[in-house]
Amino acid sequence: MRKLTVSLDHCTYPIYIGAGLLSQLPVYLDEVGIVPDRKLMVISDTQVAPLYGERILASLKQQGYQVDMAVVPAGESSKNLQQFEYLIGECLRFGLDRQSVILALGGGVVGDLAGFVAAAYMRGIPFVQIPTTLLAHDSSVGGKVGVNHALGKNVIGAFHQPAMVLYDVDTLKTLPTRxxxxxxxxxxxxxxxxxxxxxxxxxxxxxxxxxxxxxxxxxxxxxxxxxxxxxxxxxxxxxxxxxxxxxxxxxxxxxxxxxxxxxxxxxxxxxxxxxxxxxxxxxxxxxxxxxxxxxxxxxxxxxxxxxxxxxxxxxxxxxxxxxxxxxxxxxxxxxxxxxxxxxxxxxxxxxxxxxxxxxxxxxxxx
Ligand SMILES: NC(=O)c1ccc[n+]([C@@H]2O[C@H](COP(=O)([O-])OP(=O)(O)OC[C@H]3O[C@@H](n4cnc5c(N)ncnc54)[C@H](O)[C@@H]3O)[C@@H](O)[C@H]2O)c1
Ligand SMILES: [Zn+2]
The missing domain is CATH 1.20.1090.10 (Dehydroquinate synthase-like - alpha domain)
Known part of the structure; x- marks a missing residue:
């Protein structure tokens, strides 16, 4: 496992990169102070959720976290205000508060969308990036989050840095070759x-x-x-x-x-x-x-x-x-x-x- 630290004026966060890290997610959450008294919402897409979502949910529940998952259709077309609104609704329905944390499980689409939900929900709650595509080594770092508008890509967004990036390279095994x-x-x-x-x-x-x-x-x-x-x-x-x-x-x-x-x-x-x-x-x-x-x-x-x-x-x-x-x-x-x-x-x-x-x-x- 390798670790990098991002140090900005107003925050510092770790990036963990390794094989098999997903199975230790609760340990890494604990390291950044996300302990079981905080509610979690996993946001994923229809392709990634069946592969890794259920497993993560089970391991978090076992550690005593209250956690739910919201899933959007896989693909760029989900990066829009409609899905954003749906996800805000899911966060409200599950009763997330300002101490709660969003976990973005997926590629750049999920990372950008879930990150934007985290940036806006109750004026901003923490989120964790769990990238599952190779491209997302780029998108999960740096805090640019947002959605597309019919007239332009990434034109609605915010800067919202994650609390942690957890990159399990094993997830890349299921990624389509292209x-x-x-x-x-x-x-x-x-x-x-x-x-x-x-x-x-x-x-x-x-x-x-x-x-x-x-x-x-x-x-x-x-x-x-x-x-x-x-x-x-x-x-x-x-x-x-x-x-x-x-x-x-x-x-x-x-x-x-x-x-x-x-x-x-x-x-x-x-x-x-x-x-x-x-x-x-x-x-x-x-x-x-x-x-x-x-x-x-x-x-x-x-x-x-x-x-x-x-x-x-x-x-x-x-x-x-x-x-x-x-x-x-x-x-x-x-x-x-x-x-x-x-x-x-x-x-x-x-x-x-x-x-x-x-x-x-x-x-x-x-
Ligand atoms: N925020 C930033 O700084 C930044 C930087 C670069 C790109 N981006 C954004 O990232 C997005 C593209 O990201 P992407 O290429 O990861 O696309 P993506 O999130 O759509 O993922 C590509 C496809 O692979 C599937 N998938 C993801 N992980 C998988 C896995 N482990 N196994 C099987 N299938 C898997 C997804 O369901 C999807 O169908 C664009 O919207 C782009 O604007 C953002
Ligand atoms: Zn790019």
Whole structure:
């Protein structure tokens, strides 16, 4: 088991990463002062609840906790105000008070939604993140919680830090392969933006990671979280540095939007986006072409796509989607670009022609 500590101005919390941690959940809750006189509400989804929810409920009840579970349909479409309202109702029905605690058991969707319920219920109660996807090593750390609106993703939300993150890598065994691979894109992102040694380590260990070797997975998640923690502790509310976590996301979000959030998973879209950002860096900053090549090779080693279907998703639509992205200010394109592996920066005022040229090189038929 590995432990990381997040230290912010107003709070400190642990991240535990290990194999078989779920069976010891009551012990870890006890360590952060969540003892059986506090009511608990597990929030999960229809895919994860049958796999791990009942087991957790039974072990908590056995330790004397009063605990209930509320379940939402699996998938991004549950991250909305309707489910938020349903869950607030469940918390009221079960009689949660200001001392009660929400446990978010699932991927990023459940984490963001349950975290937002915790942020709003009675003006904020504590919550614990129990991530069960690889992508959620990213989403469970840092306190960004929220839901989508029909007109935009993640536009309703709050900053609400968890009391603890408990990451049991054994849960990844039941994750569909495409979701697992998608999660590696965010792990790789953490290396590319901050930690060149980690990138090398990922290159060396790709086969064992894809085979889910527990000790390697623990190390990968630990190092990915370490990067996120380092960035979030310097800039909790994204007034500057935290924006670099969006590396690959400008093109990635545009691809997700124009493909109706169906064709590409989030990880696939940002994998393509990171190659696009590297190509754009070569044009705008004069970054060495080897960065593009290394980025592509690493993503390919993890079976991630590095090109997009330009026939289906024309450049003009992608550019329009980028303009709508909340990160575009005053009609100016801003990108996180790379100088070298492990070092990135936000660059504003990028000319549309440069982006078009980078997108053309990213096309499958190029
Ligand atoms: N808050 C943040 O900082 C932040 C950062 C990145 C992403 N996000 C958000 O995270 C969300 C995506 O998260 P995700 O990729 O984890 O998606 P997800 O939560 O929808 O999980 C993907 C699918 O896998 C299933 N699943 C989860 N764990 C499983 C397991 N162990 N075994 C079998 N099936 C399992 C889920 O039911 C779902 O169908 C997006 O909404 C995104 O906006 C938030
Ligand atoms: Zn992301």
């Amino acid at each position: 979701e697992l691979i998608s999660g590696f894109a965010e792990v790789i992102k953490h290396g590319l933006i901050w930690d060149a040694d980690f990138v090398q380590w990922l290159e060396k260990n790709s086969a064992e990671l894809l085979a889910l070797r527990p000790e390697k997975m623990i190390e990968a998640i630990y190092r990915g979280c370490e990067v996120k923690v380092a960035i979030v502790s310097q800039d909790e509310r994204e007034s500057g540095l935290r924006a670099i976590l969006n590396y690959g996301h400008t093109i990635g979000h545009a691809l997700e939007a124009v493909s109706g959030y169906i064709h590409y998973t989030h990880g696939e879209a940002i994998a393509i986006g990171m190659v696009g950002a590297a190509r754009l860096s070569a044009k705008v900053l004069g970054t060495d072409e080897s960065v593009v090549r290394k980025t592509k090779e690493l993503l390919e080693a993890f079976q991630l796509p590095t090109q997009y279907d330009g026939e289906r998703f024309p450049e003009d639509r992608l550019l329009l989607a980028m303009k709508r992205d909340k990160k575009v200010r005053n009609d100016e394109y801003a990108f996180v670009l790379t100088r070298k592996i492990g070092q990135v920066e936000v660059v504003r005022g990028i000319a549309e022609e440069e982006i078009r040229a980078a997108l053309q090189e990213l096309r499958k038929d190029c």
